[in-house]
Amino acid sequence: MDWSLQRNFGIAAGAILGALFGLMIAQSIVLAAEGFHPRGITPQLIVLPTLLIVIFVNLGIGLRMIDRLVTLIAQRSQLLATGAAPGETAPARIGQVFGREQRLAATMRFPASPESARLALVKVLPNSGPPRTAYVLLPTRYGIQRNAPASVVLDPTNPDVAVLDDRVDAAVLAAIAADPRWATVRVPGRFLRQGGLAVIIAFVAGLIVSLPLWILFLR
Known part of the structure; x- marks a missing residue:
């Protein structure tokens, strides 16, 4: 089963959400250090809609992957049951x-x-x-x-x-x-095989890379 669509979307979404959470943390740091009060759109107004979009798109991708998986299992069951595939x-x-x-x-x-x-x-x-x-x-x-x-x-x-x-x-x-x-016996789950670790790494990388940049920008 090719999980690349779900994996690639997860990596991109993880990096974007990491950068946005970096913005929220940067704002808190600047507020605490300099008493800066932002005007206009706050990070929360960006993060929450983005998070909702990510959730709904991920749900759609997940349903699509399940449909493909069901079709694949049905196809392979015919070969396995008849002995055409070992x-x-x-x-x-x-x-x-x-x-x-x-x-x-x-x-x-x-x-x-x-x-x-x-x-x-x-x-x-x-x-x-x-x-x-x-x-x-x-x-x-x-x-x-x-x-x-x-x-x-x-x-x-x-x-x-x-x-x-x-x-x-x-x-x-x-x-x-x-x-x-x-x-x-410990049975490994689907998390690593389907790209879960890559999503976490992308989120952390987006957070670490964006945090100092946001701090410089807000100052």
């Missing part, structure tokens, strides 16, 4: 279930099935690699909730994609739930 079966636990209803499910028994589903983030313990997260489409009729055990088939060419393996029985799911590794 996949690795792995134990998993449901992490986050997203509230937005999807009209397409994807399981090994019912690949790309047109029915009500939820996109979910699962924690996976692969046999051939380190612990990680992936996304699955859960049919609503299964009633799978957060923290429930699950068996998934991992897509070897798309690390973000997994398909629910609904061929397993209750005994297998009970064994997955009882796996002691869930209490000891």
